[in-house]
Amino acid sequence: MTAVFAERDGFVGTEAGPAAHFGNPLGEQRMLASGRAVVELGLGVVTVTGPDRLSWLNSITSQLLVGLAPGIATETLVLDQSGRVEHAARVVDDGTTTWLLTEPSDAAPLAAWLDSMRFMLRVEVADRSDDFVTLGRFDAPAADDAVVEWVDPWGTVTPGGWGYAVQEAHPGSDWTLRIDVxxxxxxxxxxxxxxxxxxxxxxxxxxxxxxxxxxxxxxxRTIPHELDWLRSAVHLSKGCYRGQETVAKVHNLGHPPRRVVMLHLDGSDGVLPAPGTPVHDGDKEVGRLTASAVHHELGPVGLAVVKRSLDPAATLTLATDDVVVSAAQEVIVPPGAGATANVPRLPRLGAVRRS
Incomplete structure (x- = not known):
């Protein structure tokens, strides 16, 4: 089986890293979704050891980590003073070590930032990315020799979190990702x-x-609310941490200035806009595409961060390779999100369940 490597955001572009595909992306996708295949994710691995590790991480990140039981997976964010996302980590503790899994480009910066925040506490931080491989799977048994397993909490709103997406059938309920280190x-x-x-x-x-x-x-400029990340990575009732004031103020009193939407892209011309492509409503730029792919059931899809004021019914356009691709929006974060607003439940376009 021949691996194909691609240079694009989120993918490693050399044969030292994970493959973009092995010749049949849609077939691989079906196998992965049904639990019949594994995917090498190439994540960065940062470990924190020492008796103060959980209380220390709790004090400087967005999630409640004090008392985190061994084997229980969660997620946390490092925010700046203005509440903007700087780092994100999947978290699981094994009783002696806290494992932080992050994007490959963020492992070294995250480890360096954590190391700078140790002061006199009894913690040790290490970037162990070269020592481990991260394998993702859905609804499949854990590897017998996994050092640690992280189970994605995205399927439900976690304790202390808040979900802005109001669809009755949230697609996250079918998201059963497990990552073996x-x-x-x-x-x-x-x-x-x-x-x-x-x-x-x-x-x-x-x-x-x-x-x-x-x-x-x-x-x-990203704050967690814009991506509906309060759902899994933020605890709204925990103590103070850097950026907490912005998190609370936007959630309780205001609205996030931008919001994430899912785009159903027109695939008639066989062109898939790349992440970073500007999104337009008529002649006005209203956001940017952050991710795109061809789904085995939904067709060409993407995520985009757009202005909060954008009309959810507007048909958007993205220009790429001299082709203008039209896109229909699917609301994730509603325009009225924040201020603990009650918003009507919305139907989900093209809802599918993985079998």
Missing amino acids: VTPEAAAALAATGAPVAGLLAYEALRIAAWRPSLADVDD
């Missing part, structure tokens, strides 16, 4: 068995369809 030797042994594998293109399409945010959707 294994040694390179264990990953090689699995590959030698000929087990079905999928590339990152397959994973990305499923992520978009589940409205699952990641650092790929973040820019230098």
